[in-house]
Amino acid sequence: MKCFYIFKDKFKNKKGQANSAPEPRDQSKSNSSPLSRTAKSLPSPRSIPELYKEKEHNLRVFSFQELKEATNGFNRLLKIGEGGFGSVYKGTVRPASGQGDPIVVAIKKLNNHGLQGHKQWLAEVQFLGVVSHPNLVKLLGYCSVDSERGIQRLLVYEYMPNRSLEDHLFKRGPPTLSWRKRLEIILGAAEGLAYLHGGMEVQVIYRDFKSSNVLLDKDFKPKLSDFGLAREGPTGDRTHVSTAVVGTYGYAAPEYVETGHLTIHSDVWSFGVVLYEILTGRRTLERNHPVKEQKLLDWVKQFPVDSKRFSMIIDPRLINEYSFNAAKQIAKLADSCLNKNAKERPTMTQVVEMLKQIIQDIEGGNTSTNRNAESSQSNLLRRKQNKV
Structure with missing residues (x-):
């Protein structure tokens, strides 16, 4: 989970190529925006954003406070990785049902001044929200909050104890x-x-x-x-x-x-x-x-x-x-x-x-x-x- 190196940008994306998919549910905003396309007009094959709309309910939406508590206030002693995107912490969260033992997880906290940025955060949510394979890490949920205190973007993964x-x-x-x-x-x-x-x-x-x-x-x-x-x-x-x-x-x-x-x-x-x-x-x-x-x-x-x-x-x-x-x-x-x-x-x-x-x-x-x-x-x- 390390920082990626960005090569000298010689090839700019053409206008309109940016990911225009519906974003994950923002806890600070209502989730009332409808799909812009009906099922009848979906292209074949469907795109990742379209597939994600079918499966986004499988991802858990965490509050920022939940993840702050899960990491003891993002304690440095729990930091297990760091890169251009920010830092990754080991933490424990309660099961979605509220019942049972705490779940050990890895929590990636986006650094708003880092290299990865919101676009990459969104891409990760959508791709990992769609893919399903034993050899791909599982995304459990995310946190997306825009408030007076700032923008918070976090991802919650299954914990991988043997690192990389x-x-x-x-x-x-x-x-x-x-x-x-x-x-x-x-x-x-x-x-x-x-x-x-x-x-x-x-x-x-x-x-x-x-x-x-x-x-x-x-x-x-x-x-x-x-x-x-x-x-x-x-x-x-x-x-x-x-x-x-x-x-x-x-x-x-x-x-x-x-x-x-x-x-x-x-x-x-x-x-x-x-x-x-x-x-x-x-x-x-x-x-x-x-x-x-x-x-x-x-x-x-x-x-x-x-x-x-x-x-x-x-x-x-x-x-x-x-x-x-x-x-x-x-x-x-x-x-x-x-x-x-x-x-x-x-x-x-x-x-x-x-x-x-x-x-x-x-x-x-x-x-x-x-x-x-x-x-x-x-x-x-x-x-x-x-x-x-």
Whole structure:
């Protein structure tokens, strides 16, 4: 739940492209505005705002006082995250029914002077109010109050006690993530992305896939968080969405940075970056390393997957634990996700298939993992190219 880095804005949104959806219910205002369209005039597929109108009743509307009490006045000792959007606190709220034990939650409090802003807050409410998947974080409710005391925008999520993939890969303190656990986490994250890309009535481009946005529950099950930058995918005969270039340095696809043209292929590139992070245990940018080693993708190119030097990129904390053949297949999968030609990258559904095959071969102790997985990957990519 960290701050996102905004690239130099070379691509301004065209007038009228801003999200014009009905906003979540504001406790300080009446909720009497009717739908502007009737069911008969709804387009197909429906948009996120239209789908949200059907499901907004599932989200709980909290008062600001409730959330203030839930966090002991937003006590610094309960702060578990901070970024451009503001701060995230661990808190406890009463069940909606008023009966039963308190519920532990994560509460994001928007900083009105921060980078994320109301537009991203609204996007997160609407996207998370619509999506439903085991590998996406659950939004429980929100607080939206405009008063003389100021504007308050807060989000209430399920609490993820094991923090983020980033914390376990790069920070001192947490135990080293095992090879098997890394593969399970990245598979779950892939399944979440595959759902966004093709599992709903509307296609969703996540736009901010990175290790810090992969949160881990008590069982280390991964869930994608922070949907403030998410966008609906192109519809009709459109091939992309034109938008301002935002995201986190090192994760954004080159064609998106250069043109502002956003597609689901952009998410696939970001996924390839994180695949190399779990292989190497290195961040996408390490400024404390020698110049030639600072940028992860440039560094790994010096150790091609089929060379004798490939093993030198593997996280040294995994020595004597990881499967060398499986590591080679993960690197090859990462390379395919990082193809400069966006249309030649695999789909996230294909990525899920490949990861499942790698894990299955490891479970079976299959000595031919390299051959089987490589054959599976070749077949997947061949099917991809035939469709283009």
